[in-house]
Amino acid sequence: MDFRLTEEQEALRESVRDFAREVVAPVIAEHYEKHTFPYDVVRQMGKMGLFGLPFPEEHGGMGGDYFTLCLALEELARVDSSVAITLEAAISLGAMPIYRFGTEEQKAQWLPKLVSGEALAGFGLTEPGFGSDAGGTQTRAVLDGDEWVINGSKAFITNSGTDITSLVTVTAVTGTRPDGSKELSTIIVPSGTPGFTVAPAYSKVGWNASDTHELTFEDCRVPAANLLGERGRGFAQFLRILDEGRIAIAALAVGLAQGCVDESVRYAGERHAFGQPIGNYQAIQFKIADMELRTHTARLAYYDAAARMLAGEPFKRQAAIAKLHASTIAVDNARDATQIHGGYGFMNEYPVARFWRDSKILEIGEGTSEVQRMIIARDLGL
Numbered sequence: 367m368d369f370r371l372t373e374e375q376e377a378l379r380e381s382v383r384d385f386a387r388e389v390v391a392p393v394i395a396e397h398y399e400k401h402t403f404p405y406d407v408v409r410q411m412g413k414m415g416l417f418g419l420p421f422p423e424e425h426g427g428m429g430g431d432y433f434t435l436c437l438a439l440e441e442l443a444r445v446d447s448s449v450a451i452t453l454e455a456a457i458s459l460g461a462m463p464i465y466r467f468g469t470e471e472q473k474a475q476w477l478p479k480l481v482s483g484e485a486l487a488g489f490g491l492t493e494p495g496f497g498s499d500a501g502g503t504q505t506r507a508v509l510d511g512d513e514w515v516i517n518g519s520k521a522f523i524t525n526s527g528t529d530i531t532s533l534v535t536v537t538a539v540t541g542t543r544p545d546g547s548k549e550l551s552t553i554i555v556p557s558g559t560p561g562f563t564v565a566p567a568y569s570k571v572g573w574n575a576s577d578t579h580e581l582t583f584e585d586c587r588v589p590a591a592n593l594l595g596e597r598g599r600g601f602a603q604f605l606r607i608l609d610e611g612r613i614a615i616a617a618l619a620v621g622l623a624q625g626c627v628d629e630s631v632r633y634a635g636e637r638h639a640f641g642q643p644i645g646n647y648q649a650i651q652f653k654i655a656d657m658e659l660r661t662h663t664a665r666l667a668y669y670d671a672a673a674r675m676l677a678g679e680p681f682k683r684q685a686a687i688a689k690l691h692a693s694t695i696a697v698d699n700a701r702d703a704t705q706i707h708g709g710y711g712f713m714n715e716y717p718v719a720r721f722w723r724d725s726k727i728l729e730i731g732e733g734t735s736e737v738q739r740m741i742i743a744r745d746l747g748l
C-alpha cells in the first residue's frame with residue numbers, strides 16, 4: 367500500500383494549487399457576492415486541460431485518471447467550492463456519461479468541446495418531486511417516428527444554463543417493463559432545443575458562483591439517435607455515474623476542510639486576545655488539530671475509494687463512506703473555522719464565511735448522508 371503521489375500527480379497538484387491561489391482567489395468573492403458565473407476562470411481552467419483530466423488523448427483529454435481529477439478538485443475547493451463543483455459536475459456528471467455510454471458519433475459530436483472546457487453539459491436526474499428516490503422519475507419520453515418527445519421537469523441541475531452549456535442528459539421513463547416497473551433511459555437534449563426551457567438561476571445558500579437551474583420539457587423533440595447508450599439502461603447508468611461522482615465530491619469536501627485548516631492556522635497566528643495570538647491557547651490549537659485530523663482521515667477514505675475504482679474492484683461502499691465522512695467533517699471544519707475567526711468569521715469578506723455556506727450542500731448533493739448510510743448498510747447485506 368502506497369499513498370504517495372507520482373511526480374506527475376504532484377506537479378498537477380502544485381499547478382492547480384497555484385492557479386487557485388493566483389487566479390481564483392482574487393476574483394471569486396466578487397462573483398460569489400454578485401452570483402455571477404466565472405467564465406474567465408473556467409476558460410483558463412480549460413486552457414490548463416483540467417476539463418480533460420480523466421479522458422484519453424484520442425478525445426482531446428489529458429490521459430489522466432479519475433484520481434488525478436480528485437486531486438485537482440481538492441486543490442480548487444481549498445480556495446473555492448463554486449469553481450470546484452463547476453469542474454466536478456462538468457466532468458463527472460456532464461462529459462462522463464457521454465464518454466462512458468455514448469456511441470462513437472455522439473462522442474465525436476460532443477466530447478471535444480466538453481473536454482476542452484469550451485462547452486459544459488448538465489446531468490438531469492433530480493426532479494422537483496423526486497431526488498433520493500430517483501427511480502420515482504416522472505419525466506417521460508415517447509418515441510414518435512424517429513424522434514423522442516420529452517415532457518417533464520428537472521430540479522437543481524448544475525451547469526445547465528450557462529452561455530456555454532451545450533446539452534443536458536435527461537433521465538426519462540421510456541416505457542414499462544414486463545414486471546410493471548418503469549423503463550428508464552437517458553436522452554441527450556441539446557441546449558436551445560424548442561420545448562426545452564431553462565428557468566432563472568436559483569437563489570442558493572452557497573455555491574453562489576456555480577450555475578443551477580430548474581429545467582422544463584414541453585413536447586420537446588430530439589432525434590431518436592440522441593438516446594444515450596441502450597434503451598432501458600438509465601437506472602444502471604446513473605448509479606454508475608453517481609458512485610464515481612461520490613469520490614469526486616469527497617475530494618471536494620476534503621479540499622474545503624483543508625481550506626478551513628489553512629485559514630484557521632493563519633488567523634490564529636495573526637489575531638491577538640488577552641495579550642497574545644489566539645493560536646497560543648491550547649483550546650484553539652486542539653480545535654485546529656482536530657480539524658487537521660478529520661481532513662487527513664477523510665482524504666485517506668477517498669484515496670482508498672479511488673484506488674479500488676481504478677483497480678477495477680468493487681468500490682460502491684468505499685465511495686459512500688468517503689462521501690459521507692468527508693462531507694460530515696467539511697461541515698464540522700467550517701463550523702470550527704468560523705468559530706476561530708470570531709465575529710470576522712460571520713463577515714462575507716472572509717473565506718471561512720464562504721466555506722461555511724458552501725459546506726452544507728456537501729451533505730445533500732449527489733446523494734444525501736442518509737442515502738450514503740443506506741448504500742453502506744445495503745452493501746453489508748442489510
Ligand SMILES: Cc1cc2nc3c(=O)[nH]c(=O)nc-3n(C[C@H](O)[C@H](O)[C@H](O)COP(=O)(O)OP(=O)(O)OC[C@H]3O[C@@H](n4cnc5c(N)ncnc54)[C@H](O)[C@@H]3O)c2cc1C
Pocket residue numbers: 455459488489490491492495496497498499521522523524525570573578727730731732733734735736737
Ligand atoms: C446546488 C445543487 C446542485 C445539484 N446538482 C444536481 C445535478 O446537477 N443533477 C441532478 O440530477 N441533481 C442535482 N442536485 C440534486 C441533489 O442531488 C438532490 O437535492 C439530492 O439528491 C436530494 O434529493 P431531494 O432534494 O429531492 O431530497 P429528498 O430525496 O426529498 O430528501 C429529503 C430528506 O429525506 C431524506 N430521505 C429520503 N429518503 C430517505 C430514506 N429512505 N430514509 C431516510 N431518509 C430519507 C433525505 O436524506 C433528506 O434528508 C443538486 C442539488 C443542489 C442543492
